[in-house]
Amino acid sequence: MVGPVVDEKILQNLRKSKYKLDAFNEIDDSLKGFVLLKLTRPSRKKILKSLDNDEIVKILNTLDPNKATALLRDLSKIRSRHITNRLDTDVKEKVELLLSFNPKTASGLMNLDYVLATPGTHFEDLSRDIEEHEKNTGKFPSIFMIDNGKLVGELPGHVLALHKGKEKIDKYVKRVPHIRYDNDEKDVINSFLKHPHDKVVVLDENEDILGVIHSDDLLALLDKRRSSDLYGLAGVNKEEDATDGLFTKVRFRWLWLIINLGTAFLAASVVGMFEDTISKFTLLAVYMPIVAGMGGNAATQTLAVTVRGIVMQEISLKNSIKYIAREIGAGVINGAINGLLVAAVAVFINKNPMLGLVLAIAMVCNLFIAAFAGALIPLIMKKLGKDPATSATIFITTCTDVGGFFVFLSLAQALLK
Structure with a gap:
């Protein structure tokens, strides 16, 4: 489950080094695999590409099968197959099993650190199985009871310290949550939320045990998803790292920025439609960024809540009407509050009640738009199979x-004389 702690200084030196392969080769062999797993995928793939197959085999044999599988997924299928065939027999069999599953499902998150027992098993017999597992893997396993191949429950590890000898384990077995191997990551998260437990058992279509997912695996997944959502909201590739090179950063960002440039021209064209109005009332140019900016901020808030609701499966396009209505209601009320404030400022500073009225109405309308778009667009993107955090931002x-801009300038054109 948890590997050795990697000194942050090692990672910093590797990330800062111009000669990453040389810096990597100076790391202790027992830590190399864990260091690779701490790097961003582009950095990791670059180092793996530079290593020969013998070196990669040596590294993978120091890792748990699930961690070795994660590194093998960064290689081409042909190279991955060649390297897998050269792994130690026990590791090879487990890695081949893990590689056969979709990494975005429960089976892609599980590990194989468990032993099985049947009803009537004595503690002393079970202890021998555990010792054998620890000898082969260096890991203390989870202990599951099966009856006719089907999961009965888990024997908590601490019970072993209290009971030994010929006593049977049956009465100490506790229920344990389980999930199908093909359920996606979100279902895994929900399973842990619904069942406060430190592990979830992964079953195949016949309800046979395939593996186990521990709570620390879930924490790693949640950390990854938080980073991905944060990067997505900013339009940044989730694989980009702060220490990536100049051209890597450009490659990850240029397309997003060009798309944003296109939408900026669209907004500018709307402003251009009211050129005469703006030239007559130059104060409009002062307040335009306020109206648009408040709409953008409100939309970001709604988007964040919507994306979280999608991830936690609290909302979907089918049951979204009440949710969208509540978001619109909140948007309109917040629009009215902020509209009154900005209207008061306009009346106090500019001595123009009609400008204040225009600003108040425009603020309400734009926060209505922000709430509607921020709630609906991510749901549509999810329905289309796109990442709602990344793909929805630009449209919102x-x-x-x-x-x-259109509402504000239209109102100004109609009401200001």
Whole structure:
């Protein structure tokens, strides 16, 4: 489950080094695999590409099968197959099993550190199985009871310290949550939330045990998803790292920025439609960024809540009507509050009640747009099979910019004389 602690200084030196392969080769062999797993995928793939097969085999044989599998997925299928065939027999069999599963499902998160017992098993017999597992893997296993091949429950590890000899384990077995191997990552998260337990057993279609997912595996997954969502909201590739090179950063960002440039031109074209109005009332240019900016901020709040709801399976496009209605209601109320504040400022500073009225109405309308777009667009993107955090942002920003400018300037054109 948990490997040795990697000194942060090792990672910093490796990330900062211009000659990463040389820096990597200076790391102790027992830590190399764990260091690779701490790096971003582009950095990891670059180092793996530079290593020969003998070196990679040596590294993988120091890792748990599930961690070795994670590294093998960064190689081409042909090279991965060649290297897998050269692994130690016990590791090879487990890695081949793990590679056969989808990494985005429960089976892609599980490990194989468990032993099985049947009803009537004595503690002394079980202890021998555990010792054999520890000798082969260096890991203390989870202990599951099966009856006719089906999961009965788990024997908590601490019970072994209290009971020995010929006593049977049956009465100490506890229920343990389980999940099908093909359920996706979100189902795994929900399983842990519904069942406060430190592990979930993974079963195949016949309800035979395939593996086990521990709570620390879930924490790693949640950390990965948080980083991915944060990067997605900013339009940054989730694989980019702070220490990546100049051209790597450009490669990850240029397309997103060009798309944003296109939407900026769209917003600018709306402003251009009201050029005469702006030239007559130059104060409009002062307040335009406020209206658009508040819409963008409100949309980001709604987007964050919606994405979390999607991840936790609390909302979907089918049951979204009440959720969207609540978000719109909150948007309108917040729009009214902020609209009154900005209107008061306009009246106090500019001595123009009509400008205040325009600002108040525009603020309400744009926060309505922000709430509607921020709630609906991520759900649509999810339905289309896209990442709602990454793909929805640009469309939501466009809605609030274009909608905010159009409403504000239309009202100004109609009401200001």
